[in-house]
Amino acid sequence: MVKKPGPDLSVKIGSLHLKNPVMVASGTFGYAEEFNGLLDLKKLGAIVTKTITIKPRQGNLPPRTCETPSGMLNSIGLENPGIDKFIGDKLPFLKKLGIPIIISIASEDDPGEFCILAERLDKISAISAIELNISCPNLQKNKLISQDARETFALISALRKLTRKCLITKLSPNVTSISDIALAAQEAGSDAVALINTLAGMSIDVHKRTPKLGSWSGGLSGPAIRPVAVKMVWDVYNKIKIPIIGMGGIMDTESALEFFLAGATAISVGTANFINPGISLDIISGLEKYMADGGIQSLSNIIGKLKECKD
Ligand SMILES: Cc1cc2nc3c(=O)[nH]c(=O)nc-3n(C[C@H](O)[C@H](O)[C@H](O)COP(=O)(O)O)c2cc1C
DSSP states (O other): OOOOOOOBEEEEEEEEEESSEEOTTTTTTTTTTTGGGBBBBSSSSEEEEBBOSOOBOOOOOOEEEEEEETEEEEOOOOOOOHHHIIIIIIIHHHHOOOOOOEEEEOOOTTTTHHHHHHHHHHHHTTTTEEEEEOSSSSSSSSSSGGGGGHHHHHHHHHTTTTTEEEEEEEEESSOOHHHHHHHHHHHTTEEEEEEEOOOEEEEEEEETTTESSSSSEEESSSGGHHHHHHHHHHHHHOOSSOOOEEEEOOOOOHHHHHHHHHHSSSSEEEEEHHHHTTTTHHHHHHHHHHHHHHHBBBBGGGTOOOOOOOO
16 A cells, blocks of 8 residues: 655745754754754754854853743853854764754854854855844843844845855844834845744842842743744734744644744744753654644645634
């Protein structure tokens, strides 16, 4: 008997072909080697690395994380070994995996640092895509690039001239209109947008009368932010044409599906990795089952396919 083909989970994001739409979110999966042995890394749709900068960074003062209702606050402050050590020490492991590798980059002071990083990464064939972290809330800056449509447009236009690699722009929820920023990214030549980065937040120890984080405030992630993230994906989906990578509080298959129905082409799993490192693979199996049970052949049949609420 000929076996019926299973549902097709593959998706395309610019030049990037993913065998399934499940990635791990930047900063929650290190450089993947840390998770080796805990799950079969080759089964992931793609890996997004911890954000790297030109120079090494020690990150912010501890404590850098604290629990909040249905979520967590972090203020890691982009601790990373810098591009040279990343290429020398971290990339060889990632290269061997044979799955798409997305490198997240950020600038510290000058947006021109994005150009230097992109030019270097452009020359490395094993790198599939570059994610532009223009939305980190933990850098003690007055304003992020992703909080200004003109600055977003200018940066991505400049980067577009420097690399043919797939460019993914990571957006901040800490804005008045995320869809306006997404549109600026699209018009400047970004291949996709990823949303959302963490929501700015603060938590206080009332007994000590101190903030719970060493840098006072941080970024909120986890299930608490999911409804905000889903709404933002839906808003952006209705404004732009390039693919959306959705994230924010994805904990299981059902929460991943919310993002696809809201218009995401792929999803990233973040905070949930700290609870169950294998959760992304469970979600891949869960999506296969949902599609097989519903007779859904291709993911494109559910992306953005929300129906009117009749009750
Ligand atoms: C501890 C921690 C570190 C993070 N570091 C980064 C980072 O380096 N670069 C980045 O773009 N996002 C970073 N993020 C944000 C996540 O990639 C993701 O956008 C956010 O946490 C929302 O998804 P989640 O609710 O599934 O965690 C970090 C999040 C956490 C919790």
